[in-house]
Amino acid sequence: MYPAQIFFGLELFYQVLNFAMIVSSALMIWKGLMVVTGSESPIVVVLSGSMEPAFHRGDLLFLTNYDHEPIRAGEIVVFKVEGRDIPIVHRVMKVHEKEDGTVKFLTKGDNNNVDDRGLYANGQAWLNRKDVVGRARGYVPFIGIVTIIMNDYPKFKYAVLAGLGIFVLIHRE
Amino acid sequence: MHTFLSRVNAVSAFSLSTLAALTFLCFASTFFINYKAPVTITAANIVLKNVPEYAVSREKNDLGALRFDLSSDLTPLFNWNTKQLFLYLTAEYETPNNKINQVVLWDKIIKRGDASVINLKNQHLKYYFWDDGNGLLGHNNVSLTLSWNIIPIAGTLPTWSGTGSYKLAFPSEYTLGRSY
Numbered sequence: 001m002y003p004a005q006i007f008f009g010l011e012l013f014y015q016v017l018n019f020a021m022i023v024s025s026a027l028m029i030w031k032g033l034m035v036v037t038g039s040e041s042p043i044v045v046v047l048s049g050s051m052e053p054a055f056h057r058g059d060l061l062f063l064t065n066y067d068h069e070p071i072r073a074g075e076i077v078v079f080k081v082e083g084r085d086i087p088i089v090h091r092v093m094k095v096h097e098k099e100d101g102t103v104k105f106l107t108k109g110d111n112n113n114v115d116d117r118g119l120y121a122n123g124q125a126w127l128n129r130k131d132v133v134g135r136a137r138g139y140v141p142f143i144g145i146v147t148i149i150m151n152d153y154p155k156f157k158y159a160v161l162a163g164l165g166i167f168v169l170i171h172r173e
Numbered sequence: 174m175h176t177f178l179s180r181v182n183a184v185s186a187f188s189l190s191t192l193a194a195l196t197f198l199c200f201a202s203t204f205f206i207n208y209k210a211p212v213t214i215t216a217a218n219i220v221l222k223n224v225p226e227y228a229v230s231r232e233k234n235d236l237g238a239l240r241f242d243l244s245s246d247l248t249p250l251f252n253w254n255t256k257q258l259f260l261y262l263t264a265e266y267e268t269p270n271n272k273i274n275q276v277v278l279w280d281k282i283i284k285r286g287d288a289s290v291i292n293l294k295n296q297h298l299k300y301y302f303w304d305d306g307n308g309l310l311g312h313n314n315v316s317l318t319l320s321w322n323i324i325p326i327a328g329t330l331p332t333w334s335g336t337g338s339y340k341l342a343f344p345s346e347y348t349l350g351r352s353y
Binding site: 072073075076093098115126136137141 | 196200228229230257259261263265270271273275276277280282284300305320322324325326327328329330332
């Protein structure tokens with residue numbers, strides 16, 4: 001092989017390695033956040049307007065899910081109804097906790113007129129600890145709007161990915 | 174800095190980093206603030222019934238009703254990082270059935286710029302005061318507190334309670350009929 005070809009092969013190898021390093025660092029940070037906060041989804045994007053005017057679509061929330069922190073009225077929790085994938089961000093309005101720690105609670109969105117019993121599973125009147133994805137602890141406005149645009153307009157997502165791919169190819173020359 | 178694209182790149186990178194730094198400063202500068210304020214709560218017209226709560230089950234649960242007065246000055250809670258206050262009046266009590274019961278009876282949103290002095294008289298409850306069971310009969314240690322959740326422009330979402338709560342006592346007999 002000519003020296004130029006060997007050199008080319010090495011550069012490609014380093015670029016692939018670089019890319020893999022970036023991807024695995026991002027993954028490590030995400031998984032590390034999951035462990036530190038105890039939540040399966042430490043950062044969520046608000047998807048609906050049911051908590052306006054506090055949170056709007058596209059806002060970012062930072063969650064923690066420590067077992068030793070009890071669920072109390074007035075807290076903002078992110079929960080998933082059993083059998084459904086979509087996380088819902090609402091406020092706790094009733095809590096009944098027994099001596100042994102088992103707790104049942106009711107939630108309601110600030111912008112909704114009625115509580116969430118209509119959103120729970122058929123026949124379910126209360127939420128339990130296991131339905132909670134996390135408690136909202138921090139908030140940054142507007143940043144998550146990118147995720148919502150990507151979800152609502154998948155063509156935009158493909159365009160961004162294609163653009164990134166083209167940029168990587170051009171940059172190498 | 175010759176092409177249009179490189180200029181756009183530089184300007185947008187700089188403005189994004191400035192915005193990020195400002196957001197962080199917003200969060201850091203208000204992290205340690207104590208959002209305390211005194212509150213005066215009184216209640217009257219206390220009524221207790223025992224009727225089926227159909228939204229939950231066919232069983233009869235205690236249903237309490239009352240009117241309350243509420244006054245507080247919440248102006249010191251608003252700073253450059255407060256977007257809104259979410260106020261909520263909670264009744265907290267212990268029953269043989271449950272060690273901790275918390276029921277939100279009323280809530281209000283005060284946005285930045287709205288009137289921040291509360292002076293309510295003879296206010297109705299906004300939400301039904303259902304107990305999980307029959308634990309309110311003759312209960313003389315239900316405490317009413319006003320708490321608030323601060324929603325910042327960016328940062329943490331702390332919850333604070335007002336100093337000053339009201340001790341509520343329920344009658345030891347149920348009221349029959351449609352009196353409220």
